[in-house]
Amino acid sequence: MRPSYITDENLEQFIKQALAEDVGDGDHSSLAAIPASAQNEAQLLIKGTGVLAGVELAQEIIRQVDSSLQVDVFLRDGVAVKPGDVAFIVTGKAQAILTAERLVLNCMQRMSGIATYTHQLNQLIAGTNARLLDTRKTTPNFRMMEKWAVLIGGGVNHRYGLFDMIILKDNHVDYAGGIKQAITATQEYLQRTNRQLKIEVETRSLQEVQQVLETGGIDRIMLDNMTPDQLREAVQLINGRFITEASGGITKETIAAVAATGVDFISVGALTHSVRSMDISLKARK
Structure with a gap:
């Protein structure tokens, strides 16, 4: 299909x-x-x-x-x-x-x-609850086929482009002046434009995870470039309140350890950018 x-x-x-x-x-x-x-x-x-x-x-x-x-x-x-x-x-x-x-x-x-x-x-994350996600790190004008191939291989498509989901990444957060400011501005934008889009926020530390939890009003927290120990602590801190996604340089050698931390999703840019x-x-x- x-x-x-x-x-x-x-x-x-x-x-x-x-x-x-x-x-x-x-x-x-x-x-x-x-x-x-x-x-x-x-x-x-x-x-x-x-x-x-x-x-x-x-x-x-x-x-x-x-x-x-x-x-x-x-x-x-x-x-x-x-x-x-x-x-x-x-x-x-x-x-x-x-x-x-x-x-x-x-x-x-x-x-x-x-x-x-x-x-x-x-195969490396079988037996865990984690599911494998692709990214927007695709070949220009060939994204549709690359994401289709991820599905054929048993993965899950993340957002297709910039238009179907909001992800507040590190640059968005820094330009907006912080986690709370970025989330608040996004919520106001969605209300003003009458759009219903899910919001994900990238976090680089447990402190930023805590800031997202204190602000709320989002759907998913990305845990970027964290060690397995940090991921495990973040998952415990979030405690099921939001979907979790591990990201950042994850390889065949590290993905099993990441999946074992209890995250819901693992996004891997290498699925499409260096295959x-x-x-x-x-x-x-x-």
Whole structure:
């Protein structure tokens, strides 16, 4: 099932812009070397190990390049894959297959890398109450696909952008003059503009956590760059009054200890900003 931000209109616009960037006024390599009447097959070959993502997107890309192409899917988004697996076979006009090839691979390789890393981190926090969140640290104009990949890998999407939730981060707090001032100004803004948005406040110390608790009127407290001991103390201090989120440089080596502190969510920017793509190829079938 697609998330709400993956609409037919959004998909079509993304693919149209991506093809315009890549194809321009024509795929002249294919137009020059391949007869227009040539019909061929190609298989999407997996060359890495992990979680597959981007199959549904690939089908839409292929359809938009040439709706007469036929795609036979063997492996769906979210399944575990290994080298040698074939995700799908595309059949039809050879020129069209070649035109779609690179965009399909660019999307699927990155999305599968994200889904794989998300799954790996989820495995490390299994058995705790913590859930894994993504961030806005995404590739410009590719956020929708990267967040979709996080979901496919078993993670949870945080806010999509600046418009659907308020997060008062350290700079907001510093510019506003403090925790209380930032929260109060935000509450007044929401009332004045008749908006209903959840409010999260980033805290950098137990003292700031206490200031948020004294001010109230928010929904979630972010605990940024705190040690496991500090996180545990913060969770006890908050005592279920607000949702808690641990953030800040959390890695495969540290995430289990963070989850054990009792936080509700753990946000990891590395899910999308520094992931390693999966090796995937589209190979001609002769």
